[in-house]
Amino acid sequence: MASNEFNEAYIGAGTYAAVTCDCGITYFVSPPEYSDSYNEGEYERLLEQSEENPDKFKQTYGCISYGHIDSRCIVLDCECKTADKYENFILNHKELISSFLNASLKRDVTEAVNAFNSNKIKTKDEVINEYWFDLDSAPKDSSWFLGLTEEETIEEVHYACDLSGEEQPPFKGYFKRVGTYFSEVKITKWKPLKKEENV
Numbered sequence: 422m423a424s425n426e427f428n429e430a431y432i433g434a435g436t437y438a439a440v441t442c443d444c445g446i447t448y449f450v451s452p453p454e455y456s457d458s459y460n461e462g463e464y465e466r467l468l469e470q471s472e473e474n475p476d477k478f479k480q481t482y483g484c485i486s487y488g489h490i491d492s493r494c495i496v497l498d499c500e501c502k503t504a505d506k507y508e509n510f511i512l513n514h515k516e517l518i519s520s521f522l523n524a525s526l527k528r529d530v531t532e533a534v535n536a537f538n539s540n541k542i543k544t545k546d547e548v549i550n551e552y553w554f555d556l557d558s559a560p561k562d563s564s565w566f567l568g569l570t571e572e573e574t575i576e577e578v579h580y581a582c583d584l585s586g587e588e589q590p591p592f593k594g595y596f597k598r599v600g601t602y603f604s605e606v607k608i609t610k611w612k613p614l615k616k617e618e619n620v
């Protein structure tokens with residue numbers, strides 16, 4: 422007989438009338454517990470059938486419990502032992518079944534995590550790399566652009582280089598305007614000014 426635990430897992434209904442197990446045996450409550458358990462003449466027909474074919478129509482007492490496994494209707498404790506076969510199959514293959522279920526769960530969790538990550542809020546570095554360019558592509562003429570400093574502030578800068586030393590000490594780098602002077606700024610990334618911001 423299937424264990425109580427397995428029966429509790431699949432039994433989902435009960436009747437005070439008749440139910441036919443997947444094996445073909447019909448169980449019916451006799452005598453009727455309630456006057457309206459059966460349709461008109463149903464109980465009398467079942468009694469006749471059980472006299473003609475006692476192996477296929479069995480009288481029983483009290484509520485008949487049944488449930489479904491693999492779309493098959495199975496009456497609790499039926500002599501066909503169909504529930505036992507399913508329970509034994511699961512127990513005999515529990516390592517296969519559990520490793521399959523674990524692998525399926527892992528796949529589902531991985532898919533869920535990937536879906537979550539694809540929509541996640543970007544990190545600061547990801548945002549910088551998406552919107553800021555490396556310095557080797559920065560303008561080398563005197564045009565102005567935005568520079569990201571080492572302190573991650575943003576300065577409007579341009580590139581300037583005069584190594585001749587004729588008018589002033591040699592200089593080379595990125596400079597921002599401070600009043601009427603220029604002050605060198607160490608930048609790590611750059612991006613173009615929007616058109617209307619162009620100086």
Ligand SMILES: [Zn+2]
Pocket residue numbers: 442443444445446495496499500501502503
């Ligand atoms: Zn059966």
